[in-house]
Amino acid sequence: MANLHIYIETKSIGQYTSKRMPKKACLLSFGCRLNQSEIVTLGEQLEELGIQVSRQLAPDIDLLIINTCAVTNQAISKCTQTLRSLVLKFPRAHVIVTGCYSILGKKILSKMNGIDLIVSNSNKNSIAALALEIIFKPKTKLPVVLEDPNPEPVGYFSQKIPRASYNKRYNLKIQNGCNFFCSYCIIPFTRGSPQSRDFENILEDAKAHAAIGLKEIIITGVNIGTYENHGRKLLDVINALDTIDGIVRIRISSIEFKTIDDKILEKMADKNHKLAAYLHIPIQSAANPILSAMKRRYSFEEFYSYTEKISKFIPGIGLGTDIMVGFPGESEKNFLESVEFLKTSPIQYAHVFTFSPRPGTPAAISQSFVSEQEKLGRSKFLRQISREKKSEFYNSNIGQIVDVLFEDRQNGKFPGYTENYIKVLTDCPENITNQIRRVKVVKNEQTHVIGELIF
Numbered sequence: 001m002a003n004l005h006i007y008i009e010t011k012s013i014g015q016y017t018s019k020r021m022p023k024k025a026c027l028l029s030f031g032c033r034l035n036q037s038e039i040v041t042l043g044e045q046l047e048e049l050g051i052q053v054s055r056q057l058a059p060d061i062d063l064l065i066i067n068t069c070a071v072t073n074q075a076i077s078k079c080t081q082t083l084r085s086l087v088l089k090f091p092r093a094h095v096i097v098t099g100c101y102s103i104l105g106k107k108i109l110s111k112m113n114g115i116d117l118i119v120s121n122s123n124k125n126s127i128a129a130l131a132l133e134i135i136f137k138p139k140t141k142l143p144v145v146l147e148d149p150n151p152e153p154v155g156y157f158s159q160k161i162p163r164a165s166y167n168k169r170y171n172l173k174i175q176n177g178c179n180f181f182c183s184y185c186i187i188p189f190t191r192g193s194p195q196s197r198d199f200e201n202i203l204e205d206a207k208a209h210a211a212i213g214l215k216e217i218i219i220t221g222v223n224i225g226t227y228e229n230h231g232r233k234l235l236d237v238i239n240a241l242d243t244i245d246g247i248v249r250i251r252i253s254s255i256e257f258k259t260i261d262d263k264i265l266e267k268m269a270d271k272n273h274k275l276a277a278y279l280h281i282p283i284q285s286a287a288n289p290i291l292s293a294m295k296r297r298y299s300f301e302e303f304y305s306y307t308e309k310i311s312k313f314i315p316g317i318g319l320g321t322d323i324m325v326g327f328p329g330e331s332e333k334n335f336l337e338s339v340e341f342l343k344t345s346p347i348q349y350a351h352v353f354t355f356s357p358r359p360g361t362p363a364a365i366s367q368s369f370v371s372e373q374e375k376l377g378r379s380k381f382l383r384q385i386s387r388e389k390k391s392e393f394y395n396s397n398i399g400q401i402v403d404v405l406f407e408d409r410q411n412g413k414f415p416g417y418t419e420n421y422i423k424v425l426t427d428c429p430e431n432i433t434n435q436i437r438r439v440k441v442v443k444n445e446q447t448h449v450i451g452e453l454i455f
């Protein structure tokens with residue numbers, strides 16, 4: 001998972017609950033799409049309580065909320081470095097740390113000066129109210145840890161103030177947690193066992209965001225294929241979203257391919273359904289002994305034939321994967337199997353991770369770690385192949401006419417994404433933000449393509 005920050009745009013619209021001056025908060029999020037979706041919800045909850053949520057890390061910030069990620073050691077150091085520098089830079093701001101590293105790293109975080117509250121993922125929904133409580137009090141010397149072992153149900157959102165300004169695509173959380181227990185993964189420990197959000201609550205949330213103009217919904221969670229609420233499954237969520245006015249595109253975020261119902265593929269292939277022809281299905285390794293040591297639930301052959309099946313069934317589908325390099329015991333031969341897979345499969349790009357031991361997971365106690373230098377070399381090699389595959393895919397789209405949902409203009413051009421997740425940059429004198437427009441793909445610029453509007 002790539003690290004990224006989200007700054008939520010300033011727009012105070014809440015009714016302030018006291019006569020004191022409005023307080024300002026800035027929210028930073030690292031890690032996955034699920035974390036992004038939760039920080040957006042938190043921003044909305046803060047605004048409901050009258051706390052302004054600012055895009056800028058301005059000197060008058062009263063509250064900083066850092067939503068951390070613990071997926072790799074690199075992710076953790078990025079979070080802690082940012083935290084340390086922000087605490088120094090904004091000494092008067094109250095600081096709340098949450099996300100996957102909050103409880104995992106609580107021993108380290110608890111000793112850090114400047115943090116007021118450490119809140120577990122399962123207590124994220126209490127943060128807005130807690131923030132309102134602490135924000136008028138003096139800063140604490142050492143952090144208070146809030147860790148409720150009983151996770152809250154997922155259908156808890158109270159988004160009375162949905163906001164369109166931060167993005168043109170809405171990450172809709174439908175699920176949390178996982179009990180697959182892949183041997184390297186910390187998520188079952190940081191986010192608990194699977195919890196599916198209330199079906200009606202999901203639809204309310206989607207309708208509220210569609211009503212303010214959001215056109216694309218990205219279905220988000222840890223293991224979304226396991227969604228189940230009173231007999232309703234992921235397919236039911238997708239079909240219900242398809243009926244909502246204003247939503248023009250539904251996208252599934254990362255999903256375990258074994259959990260995909262074939263009927264979902266039929267919806268993807270159906271041009272009259274809003275479900276985008278796009279799948280991000282993690283393989284992690286193409287070597288069977290490694291897949292088995294990872295406790296993944298499929299063989300390489302099963303995965304490969306699935307990618308062949310869907311690329312035939314849904315021509316033009318966007319297909320991405322995750323590959324982890326340097327899992328304990330990964331030999332040169334095992335690694336080359338992943339290389340060969342990426343080169344020859346219908347997959348168009350891979351998000352390449354390097355293994356880092358997560359304390360408490362079975363893979364962390366292995367005796368056969370791959371050296372850091374080797375891991376770096378393997379990642380670099382595989383990332384280059386991924387770039388080449390993506391470029392091939394872009395080339396194959398040159399001359400095609402595609403529909404693009406455009407976002408805010410940046411550096412004079414409008415960026416946007418196609419249904420199959422090609423990034424397109426386009427020149428246009430008029431504002432086409434948040435519009436679906438038809439373009440002709442004319443040039444591959446490696447990280448994106450150039451499209452010309454068809455008027």
Ligand code: SF4
Pocket residue numbers: 178179180181182185186187188222223256
């Ligand atoms: S499926 Fe495996 S890798 Fe994915 S969250 Fe669950 S345990 Fe982690």
